[in-house]
Every structure is written in structure tokens, then in C-alpha cells.
Amino acid sequence: MIEDKNQQRTQLSDLGEFGLIDHLTKHFKIKQNSTIKGVGDDAAVLNFDKKKVVVTTDLLIEGVHFDLSYVPLKHLGYKAIMVNLSDVYAMNAKATQVTVSIAVSNRFPLEALEDLYAGIETATKIYNVDLIGGDTTSSNTGLLISVTAIGEIESDNVVYRSGAKPNDLLVVSGDLGGAYMGLQVLEREKEVYKVNPNSQPDLEIYSYIIERQLKPEARQDIVKLLSDLNVKPTSMIDVSDGLSSEIIHICKQSKVGCDIYEEKIPLDPQVISTCEEFDIDSTTVALNGGEDYELLFTISQDDFPKIKANPNLTVIGFIKEEKEGVHLVTRADTRIPVKAQGWKNFNS
Numbered sequence: 137m138i139e140d141k142n143q144q145r146t147q148l149s150d151l152g153e154f155g156l157i158d159h160l161t162k163h164f165k166i167k168q169n170s171t172i173k174g175v176g177d178d179a180a181v182l183n184f185d186k187k188k189v190v191v192t193t194d195l196l197i198e199g200v201h202f203d204l205s206y207v208p209l210k211h212l213g214y215k216a217i218m219v220n221l222s223d224v225y226a227m228n229a230k231a232t233q234v235t236v237s238i239a240v241s242n243r244f245p246l247e248a249l250e251d252l253y254a255g256i257e258t259a260t261k262i263y264n265v266d267l268i269g270g271d272t273t274s275s276n277t278g279l280l281i282s283v284t285a286i287g288e289i290e291s292d293n294v295v296y297r298s299g300a301k302p303n304d305l306l307v308v309s310g311d312l313g314g315a316y317m318g319l320q321v322l323e324r325e326k327e328v329y330k331v332n333p334n335s336q337p338d339l340e341i342y343s344y345i346i347e348r349q350l351k352p353e354a355r356q357d358i359v360k361l362l363s364d365l366n367v368k369p370t371s372m373i374d375v376s377d378g379l380s381s382e383i384i385h386i387c388k389q390s391k392v393g394c395d396i397y398e399e400k401i402p403l404d405p406q407v408i409s410t411c412e413e414f415d416i417d418s419t420t421v422a423l424n425g426g427e428d429y430e431l432l433f434t435i436s437q438d439d440f441p442k443i444k445a446n447p448n449l450t451v452i453g454f455i456k457e458e459k460e461g462v463h464l465v466t467r468a469d470t471r472i473p474v475k476a477q478g479w480k481n482f483n484s
């Protein structure tokens with residue numbers, strides 16, 4: 137399908153490896169003072185003075201993490217950067233640089249990689265990070281993208297998963313479950329398209345959840361908001377695998393327990409209506425859906441007045457002693473133990 141979307145097809149071999157790297161990266165501008173040397177030498181050179189540096193990497197593989205039959209390459213480039221910046225923000229740090237490595241098969245024309253890099257460039261512009269390097273190689277199978285993100289932070293401000301204390305409040309940004317339901321809609325449309333390639337799906341009523349799946353935003357704004365409100369979370373993690381796994385990570389590493397209140401979990405109306413349409417329980421989707429890239433964190437109760445009026449933040453739970461365990465308190469007031477469950481084994 138990729139091939140159909142590109143009118144013009146320039147063979148990658150026409151450029152050679154160095155021509156290709158230069159072609160893809162020459163538009164990128166350096167924005168951060170900490171970047172001394174970006175793309176073009178054997179290694180990048182960075183200067184963080186007295187700041188602490190955070191580093192995180194993610195690997196995305198075609199057929200495992202993305203499906204090019206409905207993911208436009210531009211969105212894929214954008215999302216690959218977001219997934220990594222989200223991890224930097226989850227440390228309470230400021231993202232400053234990224235490297236991007238790709239393995240491509242020769243079924244991709246240059247124009248496809250231009251689309252991928254257009255998405256990467258948009259992300260680096262909006263999030264004010266520098267592309268400082270990467271690696272380019274060929275693949276016999278699908279497309280593979282590996283991004284490394286680097287960030288800076290004053291040592292006292294680092295937030296780990298391990299700092300939650302009993303009586304802290306559990307808070308989440310934005311809303312949950314949208315990315316997973318967007319994926320359900322896209323998967324369904326793919327099946328419809330296989331049967332009838334001339335079908336013209338009207339996806340307008342799913343626009344929010346499809347955007348959550350295809351073009352997620354890392355919550356840089358929440359890190360800034362918390363700093364402006366003078367709130368330092370006691371622990372923090374980003375929601376990549378689903379609320380339940382992330383809560384369990386925080387509780388395990390902090391040696392605490394937690395009650396999560398089902399009625400408090402923030403859901404967009406489109407998530408609720410699409411769950412009804414697909415006959416899936418919306419709480420299950422929020423708990424196990426994943427890929428929302430919201431921030432989940434704990435705060436001391438003393439900080440509650442500072443955040444309570446903010447529509448971007450919802451208190452969804454209460455931290456307890458470790459021996460109390462991790463539970464979902466349902467609308468019917470029953471307590472169900474929460475188990476970690478990544479979205480990949482959602483249906484099993």
C-alpha cells in the first residue's frame with residue numbers, strides 16, 4: 137500500500153547512504169545550547185554543564201508496533217519521537233536531543249523516507265529538540281525505527297517511579313483509553329477495506345480517538361504546569377502499556393499499595409461511545425489499553441489545593457501501605473485486585 141501512495145519513486149540506491157543521510161537531515165536546525173555538534177561527525181558533542189542527563193531508547197518494528205497499511209509514515213515519524221519524549225517527561229526532565237536510527241528495505245522509495253522525516257522534523261520543531269545523529273542501514277524485511285531521547289534536569293528535580301508514600305494521591309493527566317479504541321476502529325476499517333477496497337469510511341465521529349492512536353502528544357505541558365504550580369510529584373511514570381501496569385510499576389518500586397476509583401478514571405465521550413459500539417468495558421480499556429502517553433504521578437496531599445482546579449489533572453486514587461495491595465474500587469463499591477496486563481495480551 138505504501139507504494140500506491142507515492143506518485144514519485146526514487147530508488148534509495150540512487151543516492152547512496154551518505155547522500156541519503158544528508159538529504160534527510162539537512163533541513164533540521166540546531167535549537168538547544170547544549171548541542172555543540174549534531175549530525176555530521178563520528179559522534180555528537182553535548183554540554184550539560186552541571187545538569188543531570190536522562191537518556192531513554194525505544195525500538196519500533198513494522199508488524200509489531202505499527203502497521204503501514206493504516207499508519208501514514210509522517211505520523212509514524214512523529215509518534216516515534218513522542219514515545220521517547222514521553223519517557224523523558226516522565227522523569228520530570230526537559231527533552232533536548234534525539235537520535236534516530238532506521239533500517240529500511242528497498243521496497244521503500246526515497247519519498248517514503250521523506251514523509252517519515254517530515255513527521256520527525258515537525259515533532260522536533262514543536263517540542264524544541266535537536267536531531268543530533270542516528271544510523272541508517274538496510275533491512276531484508278520491514279521498517280525498523282529506533283529513537284534515543286536525551287534530556288536535562290537539575291539533580292533535585294528528578295522524579296523516579298520509587299518515591300510514592302502512603303496517603304499520597306494518585307493523579308493522571310488527560311484521559312485514557314482513546315489510543316486503544318482508535319486502534320480498534322483502524323483495525324476494523326482495514327478488514328472492511330480488504331473486502332471492499334472502494335468503501336469510503338466516514339471516520340469523523342472517531343476523529344479524537346484515531347488521533348490519539350496515530351498522533352499522540354507527549355505531555356511536556358504537564359511537566360511545565362507542575363513546575364509552574366510548584367508541585368514536585370513524589371513518583372511518576374508515563375502511560376505507555378496501560379494504567380494497571382503503570383500503577384503496579386509505581387507500587388512495586390515504591391513499596392506501597394493503592395486504591396484506584398473506577399468512577400474517577402477520566403474518559404473522553406468518544407471513548408465511551410466507541411466502547412459501547414464495540415461492546416467493550418471502558419474501564420477495562422482504560423486499565424489495559426495503553427499508548428495514551430499521559431503522565432501518571434503521585435503527589436503529597438499538601439499539594440492537592442494547587443492541582444484541584446486544573447481540568448488537565450484528575451485524582452484517581454489513593455496510595456496505601458504495601459500490605460493493602462493494589463485494588464480497583466468499582467462503582468458498585470467492590471474491590472478488585474489490579475493485575476499488570478500490557479495491551480498486547482489484552483484479549484487473551
Ligand code: ADP
Binds near residue numbers: 161177236238267
Ligand atoms: P558512521 O559510519 O560513523 O556510523 P554514518 O555515516 O552512519 O557514520 O553517519 C554520519 C552522520 O550522520 C553521523 O553524525 C550520524 O549520527 C548521522 N546519521 C546517520 N544516520 C542517520 C539518520 N537516520 N538520522 C539522523 N542522523 C543520521
Ligand code: MG
Binds near residue numbers: 270271
Ligand atoms: Mg553509522
